[in-house]
Amino acid sequence: xxxxxxxxxxxxxxxxxxxxxxxxxxxxxxxxxxxxxxxxxxxxxxxxxxxxxxxxxxxxxxxxxxxxxxxxxxxxxxxxxxxxxxxxxxxxxxxxxxxxxxxxxxxxxxxxxxxxxxxxxxxxxxxxxxxxxxxxxxxxxxxxxxxxxxxxxxxxxxxxxxxxxxxxxxxxxxxxxxxxxxxxxxxxxxxxxxxxxxxxxxxxxxxxxxxxxxxxxxxxxxxxxxxxxxxxxxx
Amino acid sequence: xxxxxxxxxxxxxxxxxxxxxxxxxxxxxxxxxxxxxxxxxxxxxxxxxxxxxxxxxxxxxxxxxxxxxxxxxxxxxxxxxxxxxxxxxxxxxxxxxxxxxxxxxxxxxxxxxxxxxxxxxxxxxxxxxxxxxxxxxxxxxxxxxxxxxxxxxxxxxxxxxxxxxxxxxxxxxxxxxxxxxxxxxxxxxxxxxxxx
Numbered sequence: 001x002x003x004x005x006x007x008x009x010x011x012x013x014x015x016x017x018x019x020x021x022x023x024x025x026x027x028x029x030x031x032x033x034x035x036x037x038x039x040x041x042x043x044x045x046x047x048x049x050x051x052x053x054x055x056x057x058x059x060x061x062x063x064x065x066x067x068x069x070x071x072x073x074x075x076x077x078x079x080x081x082x083x084x085x086x087x088x089x090x091x092x093x094x095x096x097x098x099x100x101x102x103x104x105x106x107x108x109x110x111x112x113x114x115x116x117x118x119x120x121x122x123x124x125x126x127x128x129x130x131x132x133x134x135x136x137x138x139x140x141x142x143x144x145x146x147x148x149x150x151x152x153x154x155x156x157x158x159x160x161x162x163x164x165x166x167x168x169x170x171x172x173x174x175x176x177x178x179x180x181x182x183x184x185x186x187x188x189x190x191x192x193x194x195x196x197x198x199x200x201x202x203x204x205x206x207x208x209x210x211x212x213x214x215x216x217x218x219x220x221x222x223x224x225x226x227x228x229x230x231x232x233x234x235x
Numbered sequence: 236x237x238x239x240x241x242x243x244x245x246x247x248x249x250x251x252x253x254x255x256x257x258x259x260x261x262x263x264x265x266x267x268x269x270x271x272x273x274x275x276x277x278x279x280x281x282x283x284x285x286x287x288x289x290x291x292x293x294x295x296x297x298x299x300x301x302x303x304x305x306x307x308x309x310x311x312x313x314x315x316x317x318x319x320x321x322x323x324x325x326x327x328x329x330x331x332x333x334x335x336x337x338x339x340x341x342x343x344x345x346x347x348x349x350x351x352x353x354x355x356x357x358x359x360x361x362x363x364x365x366x367x368x369x370x371x372x373x374x375x376x377x378x379x380x381x382x383x384x385x386x387x388x389x390x391x392x393x394x395x396x397x398x399x400x401x402x403x404x405x406x407x408x409x410x411x412x413x414x415x416x417x418x419x420x421x422x423x424x425x426x427x428x429x430x431x
Contacts, residue, residue: 055275057275074299156252185252186261
C-alpha cells in the first residue's frame with residue numbers, strides 16, 4: 001500500500017476511523033500515523049467527521065466497580081517509581097500530597113497556634129495578580145526560604161487552545177524574567193532556582209502575559225500582559 | 236439524541252476544563268469527567284464489543300489512559316467528547332480485530348441475530364446521529380447500501396468480510412459501498428463546513 005499519495009492516505013484514514021481495517025492493517029496504519037503528522041491529521045479530520053455519529057448511541061450506566069478499578073490503577077501507577085507523570089508533575093503531586101494531609105496539617109497548626117507563646121508566622125511572599133478589571137485572577141505565594149512558587153487560578157482562565165499563560169518577574173531594574181507557565185485553572189507549583197526570598201529580591205511585581213503555546217520563544221514577553229500584581233512580603 | 240447546540244457548547248467547554256484539570260492530576264476533576272462521559276462511552280463500547288465484560292475492561296483501560304495522557308488532548312484539537320470517543324472506539328476495534336484474525340470466531344447466524352436484536356438498529360442510529368441539518372442531509376443523500384454498510388461498520392464494528400456475510404453481498408460490492416459512501420460523506424460534510 002502506498003501511503004504517500006494524499007488521496008490514498010485519506011481513504012485509509014477513513015477506513016481506519018470507520019473501523020473496517022483488518023488487525024494487521026490497523027496496527028500498521030496506527031504505527032505509520034504516529035510517525036507521520038499528515039496521516040495523523042487525516043485521521044483526526046475523519047474522527048471529527050464520523051465520531052459525532054456516536055452521539056446517538058443510547059448511554060448505558062457502567063457498573064460502579066469500573067470507577068473503583070480505575071482509581072486503584074491510577075493510584076498504583078502514581079506511586080510507581082519511574083512513572084513519567086511522577087517526574088513531569090512531581091511538583092503537582094507534592095501539592096496534592098499536601099492537600100491530602102491538609103487535615104493533619106490543620107490540626108498540627110492549631111496545636112502550634114494554641115500553645116503559648118504565639119510565635120511569628122512563617123515568612124511568606126504573596127502576589128495577587130489582577131486584570132484590568134481589578135478582579136483577582138491568580139494568586140502566587142511562596143515561603144521566603146522555600147524554592148516553590150505556588151500559583152492558583154482563582155477562576156478558570158481561557159487563554160485559548162494554542163496559547164499559554166506565562167508568569168514573569170518584573171525586576172526594578174532590567175528585563176522581565178520568565179518564571180514559568182501558569183495554569184488556566186487549578187493550582188501548579190513552579191520550582192525556583194534559588195529560594196523565593198532571593199529569587200524575588202528587588203522584584204516589585206509579577207505579571208502574566210499571553211504567549212504562544214509552551215511559552216514565549218524569545219525569553220521576553222511577546223504578548224499582552226493580562227494580569228499583574230505587587231509582591232507583598234509578609235516578613 | 237438531539238441536543239440544543241448552546242447546551243452542547245457549554246458541555247464541551249466544561250469537558251475541556253475537566254480535561255485540563257485532569258492533566259494537572261486533579262482527581263476530583265477526573266472523576267467528574269468520568270461521571271459525565273462514561274455512560275455514553277460505555278454505550279458505544281457495548282455496541283461494538285457486544286459483551287459487558289469486554290466493554291468494562293475497555294472503558295477502564297481507556298480512562299486510565301486518559302488520566303495519563305489528558306495533557307496531550309490540546310494537541311489533538313478535536314472536541315473533547317470526540318477525543319474520548321476515539322480512545323474508546325480504537326481500543327474496542329483493536330480488541331475486536333485481534334480476535335478475528337484467521338478464525339471464524341463468531342458464529343454467523345448467532346452474530347446476525349445479535350445484530351438484528353440490537354435496538355435501535357444501526358441504520359436508525361446513523362440517521363438519528365445526524366440530527367443537525369447538514370449532517371442529516373449528507374447521510375440521507377447516501378445510497379441505501381452505503382448507508383447500511385457504514386452504519387453496521389460504525390456502530391457494530393463489522394469488518395469488510397463480516398459486512399459481506401451479513402449483508403449477503405460480494406466482498407467487492409461491500410468495499411465499494413463503504414469507499415464511495417465515505418467519499419460522498421466527506422465531500423458533503425466538508426462542503427457544508429461541518430467538519431473542523
